[in-house]
Amino acid sequence: MTQEDPRILELRKIRTKALEGGGEERIRKQKARGKMTARERVTLLLAAGTFNEIEPFITHQGDEMNLLQDKFYGDGVITGYGQISGRTVYLYSQDFTIYGGTLSEMQSHKICRVMDLAVRNGVPFISLIDSGGARIQEGVRSMGGYAEIFRRNAQYSGVVPQLAVMLGPCAGGAAYSPALQDLVIMIDKKSFMFLTGPEVIKAVTGEVIDSESLGGADVHMSISGVAHLRAGTEKEALELVRHFLSYLPSNNVENPSFVQPRDDPARMDESLNRVVPLDPTEPYIMHHVIEKIVDQDSFLEIQPDWARNAIIGLARIGGHSVGIVGQEPAIMAGVIDIDAADKMTRFVRMCDCFNIPLVTFVDSPGFLPGIAQEHGGIIRHGAKLLYAYSEATVPKVCLITRKAYGGAYVVMSSKYLGTDVTYAWPSAEIAVLGAEGAVNILYKKQIEMSKNPTAERKKLADEYREKFNNPYYAASTGYVDDIIEPRESRPKIIASLSALRDKYTPAPPRKHGNIPV
């Protein structure tokens, strides 16, 4: 029997050691917290047998103060590439069992390496994050490592999709990199995101709060707007990654893949003709409208719990990916406030980066009036949305279902912001102001001097409504391309997007624009 080459035996030994992460005891602790190991996550995310690790031998370097007692292969992060639904992705998965998954100089080199390879090959990049932030023992070297990652997150933004899944306590720098990415997924009660944790907050401000109340999934899904999707378990979160990616191309020069629709493109939903109540103050549910128009079961709503007066999400229509933007008239009458503007803006820009056409559903009485909104910079925030729609070159189709008043008309993918096709339902009301507000301004004196101001105001408001509370004036002036029956919406939108498939919109050369932030 020939003896195995000792050098090969040595390699096998090191490889086995590398698989042990931070050791048995720390893995036991990780499991006790209800968390998977970094390797289990990679295996679960990617198609079986497709993962190829790179740089598994890297260890931390230059421990000047001798604070880092142990050297671990991989230095707290697993990096490499594999396949999701037949497409290559690059990824990293932080190993909390090694120095709490914290970022060292060498860990940052590993992460940057896979980021560079993802862009060089034009494929998505996925971060599985479980980290205590910058590794304290490495001082400025770990912070510089974060800067290297953030720079790449920014420079590669809009080149390849970047997705972050938060799988543990993601502190400091571990929270900033996801904030620069296209999608942030959190896990209920298991993941936290904060720049400074409860201990630091207590020391600095005296405020007492636990991790969940400070930066849990509930907070970032409904209050801060930092996260986009939530999952009950790690498994569900990884499924969401695959699902979200199915709507996106691998990079900014490809188109999203076509999925043969099981839903008839010519389907007309008769119930849509009855959806908008005759009373303009009565709400209806725009989510239902969207679901009846797009391919059945294809709507993936994003940020469903934050700024609920606005709706954003990915869907398929006629088998093609689209970005859906709209108002929910059942929440705050669909008014646009600061958070709604921010939510829609970021999404419009993401769709434009990745060649995903935009379909906008409009029912909004306008921007939210109020001191808090004005002092909070609603002008600046609303301007972002104007900017985003104006610069977006993807096919843009707009459907006005009911109210499109004032700023809300203009900002919501209006025709002269560059929208390709604008439809209105017969229930559309397109005007600068609502009837009462308008006559109070236009006919103030006439109403005051009238013998019966109430009757006079009503008469004038009725006349105003007759002229403006319908889509016909807008259509007669060309501001609306066509007025359609609600049930025709699906085939009409599919036809218009199909005619726009080869849209080409060259832009004047510039370094980059200066979006208001």
Ligand code: HXC
């Ligand atoms: C080095 C760290 C560490 C850190 C945790 N560990 N955070 N090591 N640097 N930042 C180590 C612990 O010593 C421990 O090592 C292991 O990770 C697990 O940590 P535990 O505290 O036992 O776990 P847990 O109770 O679950 O608490 C996790 C935690 C907490 C919430 C993350 O450890 C924590 O608050 N850490 C500090 C977070 C932080 O402030 N980071 C710096 C942010 S500033 P052993 O050997 O026992 O397994 C930053 C600068 C970048 O990131 C700024 C860019 C903008």
